[in-house]
Amino acid sequence: MAGYDDQAVERLTGLTAEQRSALGELYARLEEGLRIEVHRRQRELYKEWVAQGIGAAGRTGETGYAAFLMVLKQLWLEQSPQVLPQIREHKPYKKRLRNSLEKNYLTELIRLREEEGLSWRQLSEYFKKEFKKSVSHTYLKRIYEEHLALDQ
Numbered sequence: 710m711a712g713y714d715d716q717a718v719e720r721l722t723g724l725t726a727e728q729r730s731a732l733g734e735l736y737a738r739l740e741e742g743l744r745i746e747v748h749r750r751q752r753e754l755y756k757e758w759v760a761q762g763i764g765a766a767g768r769t770g771e772t773g774y775a776a777f778l779m780v781l782k783q784l785w786l787e788q789s790p791q792v793l794p795q796i797r798e799h800k801p802y803k804k805r806l807r808n809s810l811e812k813n814y815l816t817e818l819i820r821l822r823e824e825e826g827l828s829w830r831q832l833s834e835y836f837k838k839e840f841k842k843s844v845s846h847t848y849l850k851r852i853y854e855e856h857l858a859l860d861q
Contacts, residue, residue, distance in 0.1 A: 713770075713771070714768055714771050717768050717771040717772075717775070718771050718774055718775050718778070721763070721764070721771070721772065721775035721779075722775045722778050722779055722782070724778060724782070729778055732778055732781040732782060732785065735781060735785055736781055743784070746784075747777070747780050747781060747784060748777075750780040750783075750784075751773070751776045751777045751780045752776075754776040754779060754780060755772065755773055755776040758772060758776060759772075806842070806844060807852065809842070810842070810844065810849075810852055811852065811856075814836070814840060814842070815852070815856060818832065818836075818849060818852070818853060819853070819856070821835060822853060828846075829846035829847070829849055829850045830846045832846065832849050833845060833846040833849060836849070
């Protein structure tokens with residue numbers, strides 16, 4: 710279909726194409742009363758998103774569809790989370806990496822930066838070699854600076 714922006718839907722929902730397809734299959738199996746409830750809740754969520762300025766600019770179709778998917782996901786979580794485990798949210802890679810860096814490696818990052826005087830690029834290479842963590846020098850710098858700002 711021409712003009713459809715699946716990237717906008719993915720950004721709004723955090724769901725992959727496979728997950729969206731699985732939710733479509735779930736919708737097809739719902740009783741009619743639940744389908745009507747999905748559309749009622751979709752309309753409410755869509756209105757809420759519009760009021761908050763959330764959505765794909767100029768893409769009301771994609772925004773409406775994303776709201777539909779989010780309602781289906783919520784319904785799935787409420788009713789039968791064991792049915793479609795592949796829809797469970799996984800933390801995006803960067804969020805997992807950041808949590809790991811902050812929890813397990815922040816003290817080492819600080820020590821290497823302050824005591825050893827390593828540059829950000831050297832730190833990036835060190836993390837790649839020592840911890841098997843591929844992380845950019847700019848990202849390490851941002852985490853470090855945010856940590857310093859929290860301490861003050």
